[in-house]
Amino acid sequence: MYTRSHEWVRVEDDGVVVGVTDYAQNQMGDVVFVDFPAIGKECKTGEGVVVVESVKAVSDVYAPVSGIVVAINEALEDSPEKVNEDCYGEGWLIKIKPLDAGELENLLSAADYEALLGE
């Protein structure tokens, strides 16, 4: 699933994993630093929850659902370039335990997201 602000979301047993899409990582350029929230932090849908910094730019990543941050991808501390190299796999950013699973229904399907990119 996807958001209009170019995040991807994958549902797992203990929460939803969030990352940025290929379009987003390409726009950002070389990622050099990921500024994570603290584990346990509350996040609200549509508000900035992670900051991804590329050489020239500072980009906000927005929470796709409201909930609590339960995990961050610590590997990115030493290898932030994974966000560029493998944005859907090893470049994942955080895991959120959602307050309301119903919110997931507001997200875009792959087809919807493709359509968005085509606009």
Added chain:
Amino acid sequence: MGKAKQTPLYTAHKQLGARFTEFGGWIMPVQYSGMIDEHLTVRRAAGLFDLSHMGEIQVRGQLAREFVQRLTTNDVFKLRPGRVQYSLFCNADGGIIDDLLVYREETGFTLVVNAANTAKDFQWMQEVAQTEEFRGRVDIIDVSEATALLAVQGPKSPKILQAAGFAIGGLPYMSFYRHPFPGGDCIVSRTGYTGEIGYEIYLPAEKAMEQWERLLTVGKDMGLVPVGLGARDTLRLEMRYTLYGNDIDETTNPWEAGLDWAVKLEHDFIGREALVKARKAGPRRCLVGLRMIERGIPRSGYHVMDGGRCVGTVTSGSYSPVLKQAIALAYIEPGKATIGERVHIAIRNKAVAAEVVPTPFVPSHVRDEVNTE
């Protein structure tokens, strides 16, 4: 407002898949393969830059030398034909109008100025040229539109230029020669903004595409890649080269900016009085290099803190691909501007530790001996 301008190489950049940005009124390539890759390639092999957006202003006439001497802080009377010097234009308050290179030719001078300031500089020069002292005895010609500028920078640049037919063997740093070209000369100088051995080629705009492609072809086997403004910025930052608009502007004077070596008070120039006063009074702030100790990236405009107190502002900040660390230039109050001082940068409401460090951040190679065997 005018539309942003394109250099003669715009289509070449498009074909190479460049991403563009607007800079100083021009649409410029910001990256091709990626900023870090391009940056490291310049340090290890060579990079080709389109710098045609820069301004070139010629000064000719009976009082050309006196005129340039009056306008600039460095001593142009010491500049021999075939040599280049870095200099500053200052206003009457000692604030920096622009930083520039002055080329001394046989019949006058060419001043190479920042793209965003070309119109401002030309107008200022015209005003001085119209004063009684200089009127009718100095000609100023803006040749920016007709002039393209390519730079080849990096340890492989001498071999690449030689392979392309340029006679750069024995050309010292901050010197130039005229390369004969069908349909007009071009100036080839050993100058640059990266800290590596490198050359800049000033040529007629209509020849730019041909030379760009030629250099890429000839340089391919030696690792030459096109490099955009993104890497140009990180390269110059590692060298502590100031960027007009970030680190210097009309509210900063050369003493604060650490550019005192480009100011020779022994001659009269616009702003001299104010600079003498300012030097006596002592600096209100100092431009220093900062290296992050804790994780975070300092950016232009972020505050530098000591305890809870703001002691300065970041003017340029980014990631250094060579050091694999974030670095910055910042104006800091003199009391805290010494090497080793610990400060914090306010980054999104967090105080992130940094340290004042010596600059350049990375060693310079501009004066390295060129081996063209």
